[in-house]
Amino acid sequence: MKFGVIIFPGSNCDFDAYQMIRSVIKKEVEFLWHQDEDLRGSDCVILPGGFSYGDYLRTGAIARFAPIMKKVYQFAREGGLVIGICNGFQILLETGLLPGAMLRNTSLRFVCKYVYIRAEETDTPYSNVCQKYQVLKIPVAHTDGNYYISEKGLAKLKDNNQIIFRYCNPQGNIDAAFNPNGALYNIAGICNLKGNVLGMMPHPERCGEKILGSEDGRYVFESIVNYLKGRED
């Protein structure tokens, strides 16, 4: 079981993701370079947070055309696990692997703090060790996290159980006051129709050890490990 973490120019959560995989959940992990066209046998590819290509044009708009993204696209279409965190989520939206787009936060501010999200679905590669509606405490850090999709698109996401995480209060109630960016329907994370591609704005790779204030990020990665184990058996 092997993880690959892509480094784009401007990625800055690449080492956090690497640390999470290697030291916290103790699995094999390798960095993947944006100019390469090889996923080096990864079973799960991580698109990390950061400011790829300086967020020029739109967040994720340039990274989408990096040579490695051709392979990621193909890998995802074949059912491979791809998780995009924060800027990684923005890249997946631009690539079209996930539906919708990001708008500027309604506050227009860079929001950097711990938030609460609720696991809406637990039958996914990314949330299968969570209880239904379990509340996770995970930090966000972004300016463009205001998820947008057409009304029709939102209805599709709901019908197909593609909304995986929603912002909530500490008790797990969906509450606009606990939505950090104005995202439609308090959406914090969604997956594609097949369920193998996940995008989320909060940073689970930043909270896998007690010293960091929360260990809840582990749930996401332990779910991936659990899913891949099941597939190996």
Next chain:
Amino acid sequence: MSKKEKTNRTVVYVRLKEGVLDPQGTTIKRALDDMGYKGIEEIRSGKFFEISFTTENKKEASRLIHEISDKLLANPVIEDFKVEFMK
């Protein structure tokens, strides 16, 4: 440049679609309200790109600039674009 090729000078305007919330425009409007300007009804923000390029004819130029705008300059999920050819 071969004899046949001509330089096209274009401007591509990109803006959020009707109905898509524009937090920047809303905030700028609020600032103008606070500054005491009356009658400002709405502000929609956007951006533009000046692009010069060569093609053999106008038809090819139009096709190319629309393709570039659709593929990269605008995100069709939230944005519209408009192309203008300069003299």
